Amino acid sequence: MNYARKSVYSYDYRRSPDQAASATVRRPVVVVGAGPVGLALAIDLAERDVPVVLLDDADRIGEGSRGICWSKRTLEILDRLGVGERLVAQGVTWKVGKVFVGDDLLFSFDLLPEEGHKMPAFINLQQFYLEKALVDRALELKNLDLRWKNRVAGFDRLNDGARLVIETPDGPYRLDADWLIAADGARSTVRSLLGLVFAGVTFEEKFLIADVRMAADFPTERRFWFAPTFHAGQSALMHRQPDDVWRIDLQLGPDADPAVEQEPSRVRARLDRVLKAGEYELEWVSLYTFNCRRLDRFVHDRVIFVGDAAHQVSPFGARGANSGIQDAENLAWKLAAVLKGEAGDALVASYDTERMAAADENIGHSTRSTDFMSPHSRAEERLRDAVLALAGKTEFARRMVNSGRLSLPSTYDTFLSTPDETPFAGTARLGAPLPDAPLSRADNSPTQLLENLQGEFELIYVKNGGEMPRAPDGVALTVIGEELFDRRGLFAARLDTTPGAAYLVRPDQHLCARWRKFDLEAVARAHRRALQR
């Protein structure tokens, strides 16, 4: 039984002049896979004046889409790429999660208790809407060449790049790339063509995932049940999406038979118990198991893996597409700097270091959540049940309850950062994205800190009397107390500022150095270090 998605956007295949060229054409960057990750990367590169070819084997989006939860950090990245506000307006904003045991509320949590952030903790939005927004943005960029129905069929390693054979409706053609980026998902063709091992753990547990359309007034929050009466002995998850669509995720155990479990009558019987009668329409149903695994390295000479092509996690915690988009943002500025001759290949190697650590963190969280939800033995189940039994009465046990640890950005413990010479309090951490904060302009109009960090190295200086610093070449300067003002004091609290303090921020908004006192030579050194120059 196939449940076809209704919202599908189609695009036209167009013959590229590269296909008729007498000699094989060479491009600086070719990205394979126009999913959220490939699109985000291609847009980021194009905005940095790097010409990009983006290939996709289909000519439509919206089929087999799974991701629905987009995290605050992802939205901040997408805001820099020009689609953040559109997505927030379109999506369902939520920040409260509730955990039930049986039919009783165990506890609820608030993911963004802090004010003054532009982006919410999470929005829920069907992946095809996000892809549509990114495709619209991609089509606005002249140096982004998006080629539908271009399927990679062959790969040859070049000393300084990659040669592809690409199948199209007009037959095959060759294309060379200085850098090839594989964003082609969990079943990556590029990974297969390179013969790389994709090792990890496969979980036996099967889950039924259903998107149903119904008019319901359930609250806008993430609701997770351990052993509810409507789904005995297993776990259940419910999420709201736009268009009156609800995502329902039911654990079925290791022995569920995919053929039987996807029968509409069977699915409806299960959902009737969840939804307590009422009218609903099945939008999409699928049965899945999942893997936690990653490649040994993401950078293979001039071929770089991002997103699911590089690593896979369970869906609990929204760490798949969100971490992929963070891969893309980590790689984009580095690759652009290398292609412009501002940095050497060592900077690309730092993508490997930083994003492999992030992948390990995600896989760790994902594995622990899965272990909690589907214990491996009777003894492990007893331990889990003991935590649930104590959680109603004790805080320590509540903190052990794991229904998915929701995606947070990684803090890079990285050689690109310059260690602090003096201690800093506040929530800003070296190697982490700067926390957003509300600011105002000279005319008193409101703005946000992150809106003012638009993808360059940035030195943020806190005004100290009349002294004005100078930023080194290649670093933009923002002075707080001159063009931007911290009237509410939240910027000062989050960054633990003192007059004259200076903060060096990477193009991906991660903090890489900070000082109590400005020193041009120290800033220049930290900038060179962050570029591995």
Added chain:
Amino acid sequence: MSKLVTASQFSDPDAAYLALVQARRNLPDAAAAELDTRLVLILANHIGDLEVLREAITLARATG
């Protein structure tokens, strides 16, 4: 350096043992096992030191 204390700390060890015995008296096996599991979690959190917990786990596994 071991952080786990294995020297006796109760002034009346027999009374401590008795309390543990009484906790499970007349309980079926499964219920006793569940009680022990909750007890492990409560005491582990009270200790609040992962290193001590790991040493205790090692000792328990080695003596079974």
